[in-house]
Amino acid sequence: MSKGKVYLVGAGPGDIELITLKGFRLLGKADVIFYDHLSSAQLLEFAKPDAETISVGKFASKHTLPQGEINKRLVDKAKDGNVVVRLKGGDCYLFGRGGEEAEACLEADVEFEVVPGITSALAVPCYAGIPPTHRDCTSNIAIVTGHRKAGDTRPIDIPKAGTVVFLMSVGNIQNIVESLLREGWSKDALIAAVERGTCYDQRVVKGNLGNFIEVAEKAKLRKPAIFIVGKVVEMQEKLDWFGKKPNVLVLGNHPERYKHLGNIVHRRIIECAGADDFSQVDEVVERIADFDWIIFTSVNGAKNLFPRLAKKGLDARSLANVKIAAIGSTTAAKLSEYGIIPDMVAVTESSAGLLEEFAKIDVSGKKIFLPQAEVSSKELPDGLVAMGVEIEKTVVYKTVDIEPAPVDFDYIDAILFTSGSTVRAFLKHFKEVPAGIKVYGLGAPTLAVANEYGIDGEPMPKDPNA
Ligand code: SAH
16 A cells, blocks of 8 residues: 655635645645635645545634544545645645644654645735835734634734734724734724635725724625735735736636636536447547548547547547648647647637638538537538538537536626537526626627527637737
């Protein structure tokens, strides 16, 4: 049996891209992952498909496993020979009881390593537009827990610093304000609360020590939140780079491709699976070399067709005399994994884009194979038939709806639909596009589907830097 090991990994403060490269690599390697933080739950998408994932508590709720029990489970899983990743919000060791988990490993003679994470104490001010130190304001910062056991009213120790950041403080605002005033801070000193920092629904609530109790009460602060006290809060509006970007809900895959639109809120709503029945595909594969062209309109076409060839002992060489077209660069990249460099890649990534390319050559009388989805637009096959092509379509994959994580539409500025299937799945789950939210479609067929359902949209703006 291989020797197990525990990695305590800082997951970062919320924005899942703020995990470290090392943490990300270990996540993909772990046999067992323990998590308890919102962002951690989303990070599980990057785990091995057969990794065991164990929730040890719901963030900001009381359903949390006692620390002793967490320590025991970590150790037991490692002793069973597993690579264990314990994902922890922010940094592992800052108010996270990571130290205790490391001690438990040591006591049980289980090897462990710690991967630091980006702490909310620094990342959240950054995403809120507040540099914790600034030459014009202060050169030091203190990080303090505002948490007290219920009923403990003793003042909080306030270290001498130009900026004080409080974690775990929403339930203890009055004591925090009074402790600061007692320490000599002025009633005019600025304070900012930042809720759900680095997430799309981040909110900044500002006041001064004189009015903050009232301001916080009115704002009905949500958890998690941090408080930042000091002159640096003056910078907030000026440096609010994150809050100024629109939040765009992206349904579908490859959210990283749409970063130019704003802060991407990614929700997977459909998943692709192989066709229910491959017998027709297998029959086509028998005579695959007879086609003049094969057109791949998605990575899923490639992902589901090539294994059928492999089953018959065939590989890319069986397509030596067949020309290959891809709808765009992502599909082309997928094809390269199977040893294929496409003869044609549409410049405009859509059916219309492919038709434009085919219109430039003479395809009349040619035999074209189109591996496609169960539900797919007719634009491409109809367009090709009009060019005199003999087309053969076969279903190689289908889309399956999946339950998306909830979305707070109060914080969404726009929605990007990447395919007709995402429009249908969206409406099934969310019923309608709430008023005031802009709709983008990746291509004309997607917008046409949206239109069928009475949704007005516009083409996705292009990335000016692409
Ligand atoms: N180890 C963590 C802190 C754990 S204590 C870290 O390094 O960030 C939990 C506290 O962290 C919360 O009560 C809150 O004050 C703060 N926190 C964590 N994530 C946050 C977020 N996204 N926005 C605001 N505060 C957050």
